[in-house]
Structures are given as structure tokens and as C-alpha cells.
Amino acid sequence: MRLRKALDCWMVKSIQIFILCMFKFSENVQAVRCINCKNNEKELVCEEECEGDFCVLWKYREMSTDYKIQGCVTGIDRSKLSMGCRTNRVQATLCLCDSNDFCNEDRVQFSTVNTIDQVPLPGLTKCHSFTEASFMAQKQVKKPKYCFSDYCFYTQTNSTTYSGRKETLKSASCGQMPQYNFDLLIGSLWPGTGLFADACYELQTQGKGNSMLGCVCSTDGCNSQAPFHVPSSKLVTCHLVNSYDPSTSNDFCKGQLCLIQKSMVPNYGVQYLKGCISASASDQLKAGYRKVLGVEQWLCSVDFCNFDVSSVNNVKPRSESVQLFKQPIKERKSPKSAYATLNFDNRTGVGGRVKPRICPSTL
CATH class of the missing domain: 2.10.60.10 (CD59)
Incomplete structure (x- = not known):
């Protein structure tokens, strides 16, 4: 009888621990809904909301024009990141949040400095x-x-x-x-x-x-x-x-x-x-x-x-x-593309505006 009671007790506790772990796991992987907007030339264009591991609000100024990008990020190792806002030396601000749906709304992040976690950057x-x-x-x-x-x-x-x-x-x-x-x-x-x-x-x-x-x-x-x-x-x-x-x-x-x-x-x-x-x-x-x-x-x-x-x-x-690779294949000479760089073309900024730069397009 004692053995039976001990086994029953162990099973109950095991189930409780399993349920708790699953609950915590679901909390960790639960997606948040985010505002999805960005500047197109001088107009802010908003699309359907997106879902991700965390939301983004990115604001900066370039050539007397203010830019704002809102969206979501999925699949990035969050253990390397701190949720909150960071501001660099040119006063560009990047805010990351996962506290609740649509946390990347502009007025939520910048309503009062006291409510926002400030993430320090290395400095000058x-x-x-x-x-x-x-x-x-x-x-x-x-x-x-x-x-x-x-x-x-x-x-x-x-x-x-x-x-x-x-x-x-x-x-x-x-x-x-x-x-x-x-x-x-x-x-x-x-x-x-x-x-x-x-x-x-x-x-x-x-x-x-x-x-x-x-x-x-x-x-x-x-x-x-x-x-x-x-x-x-x-x-x-x-x-x-x-x-x-x-x-x-x-x-x-x-x-x-x-x-x-x-x-x-x-x-x-x-x-x-x-x-x-x-x-x-x-x-x-x-x-x-x-x-x-x-x-x-x-x-x-x-x-x-x-x-x-x-x-x-x-x-x-x-x-x-x-x-395709069982036999040696003669190397093709394909024309270079201005965009053949994982979207890292330095000539094209947000909104597709071409910027003259004296450097290869692959940097």
C-alpha cells in the first residue's frame, strides 16, 4: 500500500511538473502581434499586422527626413538581446519589445522615458x-x-x-x-x-x-x-x-x-x-x-x-x-547584380532610394 501511494504521489507530481514546464515553454515561444509600417519616400505605409518573437520600432533621421520602421522579428537568438530602447550617437533609436501585442506603437514606447528600459551601447x-x-x-x-x-x-x-x-x-x-x-x-x-x-x-x-x-x-x-x-x-x-x-x-x-x-x-x-x-x-x-x-x-x-x-x-x-554535382561543371560567368547580396546592398536604403557611394555594392 505504501509503495502504491508513493507511486501515485510521484505520478501526480510528475504530471504537475510536466504541465508547468509546458506552460513555461508555451510562454517562451508565444508570438506577439506587431504594427507593420515603414516609410516609403516621405509617406508612412502600413501593412497588415505581423507576428514574431518580438516587435521592432526603429526611428532615425537622414538628410532632414525622419524615418520610422515598425515590424517583427522571428528566429533570432533572444538570449543575446535585451528588450528595451537603445539610442546611438546620431540619435537613432531602436526599440525591441515582447511584453504585449502592438508594443511597438510609437506613443507606447516614447510616452515617458521612465517606463522604458534603456539598453546602453558601448559608447564613443x-x-x-x-x-x-x-x-x-x-x-x-x-x-x-x-x-x-x-x-x-x-x-x-x-x-x-x-x-x-x-x-x-x-x-x-x-x-x-x-x-x-x-x-x-x-x-x-x-x-x-x-x-x-x-x-x-x-x-x-x-x-x-x-x-x-x-x-x-x-x-x-x-x-x-x-x-x-x-x-x-x-x-x-x-x-x-x-x-x-x-x-x-x-x-x-x-x-x-x-x-x-x-x-x-x-x-x-x-x-x-x-x-x-x-x-x-x-x-x-x-x-x-x-x-x-x-x-x-x-x-x-x-x-x-x-x-x-x-x-x-x-x-x-x-x-x-x-x-548536379556528380560531374565537374564548367563555371558560368553570370552578370553581376546590384542586388545579389542578401539584401545588403549599400546603395539602397530604406524606401529603395539609391545613394551614391564610392565602394563596392557588396559591402
Whole structure:
């Protein structure tokens, strides 16, 4: 009898613990509804509400115009983020919240400073500022100098010309647009779209042998070179193409994760990209689905798993995908696209306005 009572008691407690754990789990994964608006030229355009892990309210000023972006984010590691508002040195503000539905309403976040959690940024950081390239004459290289920002940036673009010559462009700066500089890199500039500061990322989406390294760091002088190492071990082989059509997937790359990205490019339409992405630390990117202010990304970690979205979801390469690479395929020379950069084209800002910049479109 005592044994029976003990077993019954143990079962009751086990069920209670299970229910409590499930309740807590459901609390953690419960989506919030968010306001979904952004500036289109000088007009604020609002679409149907979106759902995500947390909501975003991003406000900044550029060339005497005030911009506001509201939306949602899904699939980002929230353990690295603090909910609340952060303001950088150019008074751009990024607020993240998950407390309740539509918490990214403007008047809710800015009604009173006392009710908002303020997230501190690193502060004024002294950064290197230079540009050097293998194809530039020494007299064209900018003399080393310094600038000050919330974060320092380092980028390196490796490319192969049509003649087969390899070229490298290195750049250190305070960021091309300071209103994008936060602990969560949420804008369209590289590195961006849901990546984190204090890390390096390597991206391949523009043809075999071409890659972009993007780093963000937050200590004085940290960007004289790549501040973090991106491991080149335990890589997977991925499709590499600027199209969703599987029949064009006859290039490949190697990275920690394969990806497919779907984005809406202003005045262009829907853009699909397939390629590879790697990070300086294994916890900075995870396989799975991500959606950052309307930009959708599917990440997976099996060879050729980015054949299409169903392959990503099943974490299993299609047989057609494997067949493409059984025999060596002559490398194609595809024309470069101004948008072939995971939506990180530095010439196009929010609202699709083209900005003249003396730097490659892949940074």
C-alpha cells in the first residue's frame, strides 16, 4: 500500500511538473502581434499586422527626413538581446519589445522615458578608417585615419575577375550609415539583417570564389584587421545562385550554413538568393527559419540542403541536387547584380532610394 501511494504521489507530481514546464515553454515561444509600417519616400505605409518573437520600432533621421520602421522579428537568438530602447550617437533609436501585442506603437514606447528600459551601447569608440585594395595604385589608397562611432566596422571583399585574377578590397570604417549602428544589425547594409555586433560573418552569394567578410567590434582600434576569426572547419556544401529556379543551381560554395533568402527589393520585386554563411562563433547563427522586418531566411546545415525551401525544412538534400554535382561543371560567368547580396546592398536604403557611394555594392 505504501509503495502504491508513493507511486501515485510521484505520478501526480510528475504530471504537475510536466504541465508547468509546458506552460513555461508555451510562454517562451508565444508570438506577439506587431504594427507593420515603414516609410516609403516621405509617406508612412502600413501593412497588415505581423507576428514574431518580438516587435521592432526603429526611428532615425537622414538628410532632414525622419524615418520610422515598425515590424517583427522571428528566429533570432533572444538570449543575446535585451528588450528595451537603445539610442546611438546620431540619435537613432531602436526599440525591441515582447511584453504585449502592438508594443511597438510609437506613443507606447516614447510616452515617458521612465517606463522604458534603456539598453546602453558601448559608447564613443575610436575606429580605424581606411580603404586598400590589390587593384588600387598606392597613391589612390586613403591614408590611415580615425573616426568615432558606437561600433567599428571591418569588411573584406574577395572576388575573381573574368580573366581569373583574384582581387581583394579591405575597408575599415565607422559604418556607412551610423543610424544603422546597434547591437542588433537590423538594416540592409552588410553586415546586417539580423546579425549581431562583436562578431565576424562570411557570406557567399555572388559566384564561386567570391566572398564578403563583415565584422563589427566595440573597442578602441579593434578594426585594423578582422577582429574575430571565422572557422573554416566543419563546413557544408551549398547551392550558390541568385535565383530560386533549381535548374540554375550549378555553382556551389562551402560554409557553416546553407541559406535561402527571400526579400522584396523596391522597384525590382521579389529577390531569391542561395549561398553560404559562416560566423566567428557557433552560437551566433543557428539552422532554422528567420524573418527580420519582412526579409525571410532559411538556414540549414546539411550538404545541398538549400535546393529549395522544402529541402531546408526537411533538412535533406534533393536527389536532383546531388546529381548536379556528380560531374565537374564548367563555371558560368553570370552578370553581376546590384542586388545579389542578401539584401545588403549599400546603395539602397530604406524606401529603395539609391545613394551614391564610392565602394563596392557588396559591402
